[in-house]
Amino acid sequence: xxMTVASQGRVxxxxxHIRFDTxxxxxxxxxxxxxxxxxxxxxxxxxxxxxxxxxxxNAVAGFLKPSGGQVLLDGQAVTGPGSDRGVVFQQYSLxxxxxxxxxxEFGLKMKGTSRTERESQARTLLGxxxxxxxxxxxxxxLSGGMKQRVGIVRALATSPQVLLMDEPFGALDSQTRVVMxxxxxxxxxxxxxxxxxxxxxxxxxxxxxDRIYVMTARPGRIKAELAVPLPRPRTAAMTSAPEFAAMVKxxxxxxxxxxxxxxxxELTEGGLAGLCAEVGPRGxxxxx
Amino acid sequence: xxxxxxxxxxAPPPQTxxxxxxxxxxxxxxxxxxxxxxxxAQATAPGRWRRxxxxxxxxxxxxxxxxxxxxxxxxxxxxxxxxxxxxxxxxPTPAQVLEKVxxxxxxxKFVTNIGISVRRILLGFLVATALGVxxxxxxxxxxxxxxxxxxxxxxxxxxxxxxWVPMSIMLWPDNEVSIVFITFLGAxxxxxxxxxxxxEAIDPVLLRAARTLGAKEASLLRHVVLPGxxxxxxxxxxxxxxxxxxxxxxxxxxxxxxxxxxxxxxxxSLISYAEIALGMITIGVLGLMCSGGIRLLAKxxxxxxxxxxxxx
Numbered sequence: 001x002x003m004t005v006a007s008q009g010r011v012x013x014x015x016x017h018i019r020f021d022t023x024x025x026x027x028x029x030x031x032x033x034x035x036x037x038x039x040x041x042x043x044x045x046x047x048x049x050x051x052x053x054x055x056x057x058n059a060v061a062g063f064l065k066p067s068g069g070q071v072l073l074d075g076q077a078v079t080g081p082g083s084d085r086g087v088v089f090q091q092y093s094l095x096x097x098x099x100x101x102x103x104x105e106f107g108l109k110m111k112g113t114s115r116t117e118r119e120s121q122a123r124t125l126l127g128x129x130x131x132x133x134x135x136x137x138x139x140x141x142l143s144g145g146m147k148q149r150v151g152i153v154r155a156l157a158t159s160p161q162v163l164l165m166d167e168p169f170g171a172l173d174s175q176t177r178v179v180m181x182x183x184x185x186x187x188x189x190x191x192x193x194x195x196x197x198x199x200x201x202x203x204x205x206x207x208x209x210d211r212i213y214v215m216t217a218r219p220g221r222i223k224a225e226l227a228v229p230l231p232r233p234r235t236a237a238m239t240s241a242p243e244f245a246a247m248v249k250x251x252x253x254x255x256x257x258x259x260x261x262x263x264x265x266e267l268t269e270g271g272l273a274g275l276c277a278e279v280g281p282r283g284x285x286x287x288x
Numbered sequence: 289x290x291x292x293x294x295x296x297x298x299a300p301p302p303q304t305x306x307x308x309x310x311x312x313x314x315x316x317x318x319x320x321x322x323x324x325x326x327x328x329a330q331a332t333a334p335g336r337w338r339r340x341x342x343x344x345x346x347x348x349x350x351x352x353x354x355x356x357x358x359x360x361x362x363x364x365x366x367x368x369x370x371x372x373x374x375x376x377x378x379x380p381t382p383a384q385v386l387e388k389v390x391x392x393x394x395x396x397k398f399v400t401n402i403g404i405s406v407r408r409i410l411l412g413f414l415v416a417t418a419l420g421v422x423x424x425x426x427x428x429x430x431x432x433x434x435x436x437x438x439x440x441x442x443x444x445x446x447x448x449x450x451x452w453v454p455m456s457i458m459l460w461p462d463n464e465v466s467i468v469f470i471t472f473l474g475a476x477x478x479x480x481x482x483x484x485x486x487x488e489a490i491d492p493v494l495l496r497a498a499r500t501l502g503a504k505e506a507s508l509l510r511h512v513v514l515p516g517x518x519x520x521x522x523x524x525x526x527x528x529x530x531x532x533x534x535x536x537x538x539x540x541x542x543x544x545x546x547x548x549x550x551x552x553x554x555x556x557s558l559i560s561y562a563e564i565a566l567g568m569i570t571i572g573v574l575g576l577m578c579s580g581g582i583r584l585l586a587k588x589x590x591x592x593x594x595x596x597x598x599x600x
Contacts, residue, residue, distance in 0.1 A: 061500060063496055063499075080499075081496065082502065083500065083501055085500065087496070087497065089493055089496075089497060091491070091493055093494055093496070095494060095497075095498075095511075095512065097515040098592075106501050106503075107501035107502055110501055110502035110503050110504075111502055137595075138591075138592040139592075155500075158501060158502065
C-alpha cells in the first residue's frame, strides 16, 4: 500500500509568477519560483513575513491563478481547489456549526460517500488522533491544539495526494506547538504523504522537513534549497544535535538578510542596533 | 480508505490530551478555576452570595419583582386616581381588567380576534422569511444579484410599512391580503438586510476550506453560506418579528376588521377603558410569545451557539 501511495503526490511548481492588480497598482508577490515536492517527501517553505510563501501555497491549492509558469500535481495542471490536495489553515477554519465528526465527514460527504461509511471512517480517523471522545463536541469547545488536530484529520479524510499546510501551528503556544510537531512527524512517518509546509519558524522547518526552500523578501523568489541531514524518524532529542543547530544557524543567516530587506531598504545595521549614540541635554534634536 | 491504514501513529501522547479534556468545562463562565487545594474558599459567605446572584433562581426572583412593582404602581395609581400631569382618572384598575378577561372569554369574539391577528402575523412573517432569507443569500453571495436587486430595495426600504396602508388596499383584491402584505413588508427588510450582512460576515477561509474538501457551489450555499449566516439571520428574524407586530397593529387599527389591533381601537371608540388595557396587554403577551418562539427556534437551529465563546 505504501508503494502505491508513494508513487503519487508529486508537486511541481515551475517558474511561477504571481502578480496582483489592486486599484491599478501592480504588485508582484512571487517571481520565477521553482518548487518541487517528490512523492512522500516533506518539504518546507520558509521566508520572512510577507514574502509570498502563502501566496505560493494558495496557487498550489488552486485558490489563485498563476500569472506565469505552471503548477502541476502528478503532471496535471492545477485548475482550482480540489480534494486531491488537503489544506490545513493557520486559523483552523473548522466549520463552527458542525460537530467535530461532521467536520471530518464533510469531504467524504462531498464525494458522495454513504452515511454509514462516512461515519465509520471519520470515527476511525478521530480515534487515531485521540479525539474520538470529542466527536460530538463543537469546535468552540476545543483547545487550539485539538482544533488543529481536527483540521489535519479533516484534510486527510478524503485521502489526498498532498497535504498543504499554511503555518498550521502559528496560532498555538510554543509548548503545544512542539507537541503538534511531534504528532505531525509521527503521522507523516506512517502516511508517507507528500507535504508542502509553510512556516516562518526555522526550528520547526528543520525538525519536520526533508528539504527546505528559503524564500527572499517580496517579490518572493527561491533563495536557497537545503536538504536536512537529520535521520528519520525524528525525535525531540535531535533538536539538541549539532547538525540541527548548524542548520538552524545557516537558515537564520539567510533569512535575516531578507527580513531586513522586507522591512524596507533604508534600514541600516546602525538602525538595527538601536539608538546607541549619546544623547546630550538638548535631546535627540542635536543628532540631526 | 488508505488514509485509515496509514495513520496509526497519529495518536498524541496521552498525557497531553488528558488535561485539555477537562479545560472546556471552565472556559466561558469567566471564573478562573482555582488550584485544587482550595475548595473551602468557595464555601464562604461572600462566595455563596455571589453564586446566588449568578443562579437561575435570582434571575427569576428579580423578574418577578420587576413585574410586581409595575402592577403595584398601576394598582396604587388607579386606586388613588393619581393626577400629576399624567392622569389616571379614567384608567381601569388591574381588577377591572381581570374582570374583562373573564367577560370577553364568555363569547368567542375575543379569541377569534386573537386568532386572526396571529394568522396574519404568521402568514406575513413566513413569506418575509422565505423571501428575505432566500434573496439575502443570493444578494450576499453574488455581486450581480446585488447590483440588480439592492438599488430597487433601497428605494422601498425607507417607506414605513404603515405608509403602505392606502396603497395596499388599492393593490390587493381584499382587505385580508392587504393587511398580511403590510405585515410582510414590516418583517421583510430587517430579515433581508441581516441575511445579506450575515453572508458577508462569513470568514472567507471557511469557503476556501469547503472548496478544498470538494464542495461545489450548491453545497457551499447549503452547508457553509446558510449556516454561517444563521446567527445574523436570526437577528433579522427577531427584529423583523417586532416590526411585523407594529405594522400589523397599525394596519388593523386603520383599515381593519377583526384582529387584536382592531379590538383595541374599537374599545377606544366605544369608550371601554378596560378593553383598551386588555387589548394592549394581549398585544404585549403575543409579541413576547412570538419573540420567545424565535429564540427557541434559534436555539434549536444553532446548537453550536450555546458553546461559542462570548455568545450571550
